[in-house]
Amino acid sequence: MSARGPVQVRASVLSLKKVGAYHHLTLVAPGIPERTRPGHFVTLAVGGPDSALLLRRAFSAYRVRASGAYGGTLEIVFAVRGDGTRQLAALRQQDEVDVVGPLGRPFALPKEPVSCVLVGSGYGSAALFTLAARLQERECSVHMVVGAPTEEQLFGALEARRTAQSVTVTTEDGSVGIRGPVTGPLPDLLARTGSEVVYASAPVGTLGAVADLAAQHGAWSQCTVETPMACGIGVCMSCVLPVLGDDGITRLLRGCVDGPVFRGDRVRWEAAGA
Amino acid sequence: MPDPTVDLTTRLADATLANPVLTAAGCAGVGRELAPFFDVAELGALVTRSIQRDARSGLSTPRVAETASGLLSAVGQQGPGVDGFLATDLPWLAQRKVRTVVSIAGTTLEEYAELARRIGNSPGVSGLEVNLLEVAADPYQLGKVVRVVRRETARGVAVLVKLTSEVASVVDGAAAAAEAGADGLVLIGGPRGLSIDPATMRPRLGGVVGGLSGPAIKPIALRCVWQVHAAMPGMPLVGVGGVRTGADALEFLLAGATAVQVGSAILHDPSAPLRVRDELGDLLAARGFDRAADAVGYAHRKPDEEPHEELVQR
Ligand SMILES: Cc1cc2nc3c(=O)[nH]c(=O)nc-3n(C[C@H](O)[C@H](O)[C@H](O)COP(=O)(O)OP(=O)(O)OC[C@H]3O[C@@H](n4cnc5c(N)ncnc54)[C@H](O)[C@@H]3O)c2cc1C
Ligand SMILES: Cc1cc2nc3c(=O)[nH]c(=O)nc-3n(C[C@H](O)[C@H](O)[C@H](O)COP(=O)(O)O)c2cc1C
Numbered sequence: 172m173s174a175r176g177p178v179q180v181r182a183s184v185l186s187l188k189k190v191g192a193y194h195h196l197t198l199v200a201p202g203i204p205e206r207t208r209p210g211h212f213v214t215l216a217v218g219g220p221d222s223a224l225l226l227r228r229a230f231s232a233y234r235v236r237a238s239g240a241y242g243g244t245l246e247i248v249f250a251v252r253g254d255g256t257r258q259l260a261a262l263r264q265q266d267e268v269d270v271v272g273p274l275g276r277p278f279a280l281p282k283e284p285v286s287c288v289l290v291g292s293g294y295g296s297a298a299l300f301t302l303a304a305r306l307q308e309r310e311c312s313v314h315m316v317v318g319a320p321t322e323e324q325l326f327g328a329l330e331a332r333r334t335a336q337s338v339t340v341t342t343e344d345g346s347v348g349i350r351g352p353v354t355g356p357l358p359d360l361l362a363r364t365g366s367e368v369v370y371a372s373a374p375v376g377t378l379g380a381v382a383d384l385a386a387q388h389g390a391w392s393q394c395t396v397e398t399p400m401a402c403g404i405g406v407c408m409s410c411v412l413p414v415l416g417d418d419g420i421t422r423l424l425r426g427c428v429d430g431p432v433f434r435g436d437r438v439r440w441e442a443a444g445a
Numbered sequence: 446m447p448d449p450t451v452d453l454t455t456r457l458a459d460a461t462l463a464n465p466v467l468t469a470a471g472c473a474g475v476g477r478e479l480a481p482f483f484d485v486a487e488l489g490a491l492v493t494r495s496i497q498r499d500a501r502s503g504l505s506t507p508r509v510a511e512t513a514s515g516l517l518s519a520v521g522q523q524g525p526g527v528d529g530f531l532a533t534d535l536p537w538l539a540q541r542k543v544r545t546v547v548s549i550a551g552t553t554l555e556e557y558a559e560l561a562r563r564i565g566n567s568p569g570v571s572g573l574e575v576n577l578l579e580v581a582a583d584p585y586q587l588g589k590v591v592r593v594v595r596r597e598t599a600r601g602v603a604v605l606v607k608l609t610s611e612v613a614s615v616v617d618g619a620a621a622a623a624e625a626g627a628d629g630l631v632l633i634g635g636p637r638g639l640s641i642d643p644a645t646m647r648p649r650l651g652g653v654v655g656g657l658s659g660p661a662i663k664p665i666a667l668r669c670v671w672q673v674h675a676a677m678p679g680m681p682l683v684g685v686g687g688v689r690t691g692a693d694a695l696e697f698l699l700a701g702a703t704a705v706q707v708g709s710a711i712l713h714d715p716s717a718p719l720r721v722r723d724e725l726g727d728l729l730a731a732r733g734f735d736r737a738a739d740a741v742g743y744a745h746r747k748p749d750e751e752p753h754e755e756l757v758q759r
């Protein structure tokens with residue numbers, strides 16, 4: 172049995188690098204790696220206990236290493252959006268960061284060695300690499316579609332090539348790969364590979380489209396959904412989205428503890444902001 | 446660990462709390478959510494999110510927006526209703542011997558009566574905290590609700606009444622609640638505020654207006670505690686609004702609160718409540734207090750009542 176449940180740790184910055192449009196942050200965060208599964212996320216406090224920013228910021232776990240020269244490390248990839256991420260982008264080596272994780276429900280993995288399609292948009296791709304490795308350990312074949320509005324906003328296209336059986340790159344401006352949305356190549360890819368599961372990490376609008384396409388091809392989908400989160404641990408009810416239950420009743424579930432990974436066919440995408 | 450030299454125990458009606466640090470309604474779920482971060486049984490008391498009679502789906506999203514040193518929230522009491530609470534949440538708390546105060550919110554007098562009857566007589570409940578919602582600002586309506594709740598609640602279970610700062614006189618509401626049988630007053634529920642997103646040029650919250658919380662409201666909450674303590678020195682007061690350190694908690698005690706609640710600070714730091722408790726113990730010890738109770742209202746002393754030598758900060 173491995174350790175379970177989240178922990179709160181004072182992590183320290185090992186490195187912070189610019190990668191295209193994103194920042195790649197590596198933290199020494201003992202206790203978190205051994206608990207983290209693909210699809211989990213972590214939250215970071217911005218500034219110290221007297222920070223004027225009261226809410227933590229949520230990020231998918233990109234990579235974790237349980238042991239190494241520095242102890243357990245956790246990596247995240249983030250885009251600067253507002254004040255919080257701007258301050259995180261200004262962190263320096265050895266700065267301390269309060270981290271809570273891992274949080275949420277991870278991706279469900281198939282029991283059989285089936286073919287899987289992994290769809291990542293922008294920094295969303297970062298959430299898919301530990302998943303790809305896990306699937307391959309189970310002898311699943313992994314086909315990745317990595318997309319973004321522009322080449323600069325693509326994340327992990329090269330890493331995907333090293334990992335997956337096939338990789339399709341899309342950009343909306345056509346600067347690299349196929350021009351158009353990340354969903355463009357999906358129908359063909361699903362048909363060609365006979366994939367049974369689609370995993371997706373993308374903005375809500377894209378997830379709705381991925382879930383529909385998966386359903387049309389008789390595949391089940393696992394989508395990691397970004398809803399605005401104030402606590403990340405289930406106390407505040409700010410992160411809810413409408414999800415259909417086994418009993419046919421739609422309920423507002425918490426993205427942070429009931430998700431962030433949901434079955435694509437269960438989320439009411441039109442009401443979830445898609 | 447709390448400083449062992451300071452007695453932190455706090456009286457709340459018939460109950461003795463291990464320390465004066467509680468959680469604020471809506472910021473600690475039903476307790477279970479915080480268990481990974483600290484032993485919830487060590488809290489002075491856990492205050493649950495407001496429980497309603499019926500299951501509720503709450504307000505539309507976004508429900509929370511960050512403001513300067515504050516937080517604006519309009520959640521709308523999403524929850525499974527009293528049946529779900531009694532069936533699954535309360536037993537979890539009772540089993541772990543967590544001192545529990547259940548926040549209740551009704552839309553009619555009958556609902557308050559039913560909530561008080563069912564929750565206020567359940568084993569494992571130390572107190573009820575009455576969330577008055579719309580009637581909070583009207584001393585007459587408020588008195589009616591409190592009277593009904595007190596009547597339906599078991600003796601020995603404290604009835605706390607949460608008051609708003611958005612009234613001409615917070616003392617009038619406090620007096621009405623006391624007169625109707627409240628055992629203690631909780632000051633304050635967040636004043637209402639608004640935030641607009643310059644990008645979308647629309648209100649940030651789905652519910653448009655929300656309750657403001659966090660350090661931004663601490664001076665308002667302190668002022669309310671101060672005024673009510675001055676008017677009703679014997680009334681147990683629970684201060685809430687912007688507590689995130691032991692120093693904040695100390696301010697509330699000095700203003701006249703017997704206990705404090707930690708709310709949105711939990712969203713920033715899930716282990717905040719016990720940190721606040723420990724910091725408070727240290728600060729009291731450093732000022733020569735042997736008992737937290739001795740600090741209650743201490744800031745009200747007259748200018749010529751100079752503190753004992755040992756109570757001046759070292
Ligand atoms: C489960 C999950 C995983 C995420 N993974 C990543 C990731 O791997 N990389 C990455 O760059 N971003 C990720 N995000 C989004 C990231 O949390 C937001 O970009 C960040 O909180 C923005 O903070 P800010 O202060 O810079 O922006 P502001 O817009 O100033 O933030 C204001 C407030 O809104 C909240 N907020 C704004 N946008 C979002 C959003 N999309 N999701 C959640 N909260 C939001 C913030 O937490 C903050 O409270 C993830 C979000 C969730 C919920
Ligand atoms: C997300 C959130 C949910 C809340 N829900 C409730 C609630 O259900 N009932 C209630 O009486 N107060 C509720 N409040 C108000 C708090 O209990 C408290 O009065 C307020 O947040 C001020 O305290 P703080 O500054 O420590 O957060 C809520 C506050 C927040 C931030």
Ligand code: FES
Binds near residue numbers: 401407411427428
């Ligand atoms: S973010 Fe608070 S309940 Fe999900």
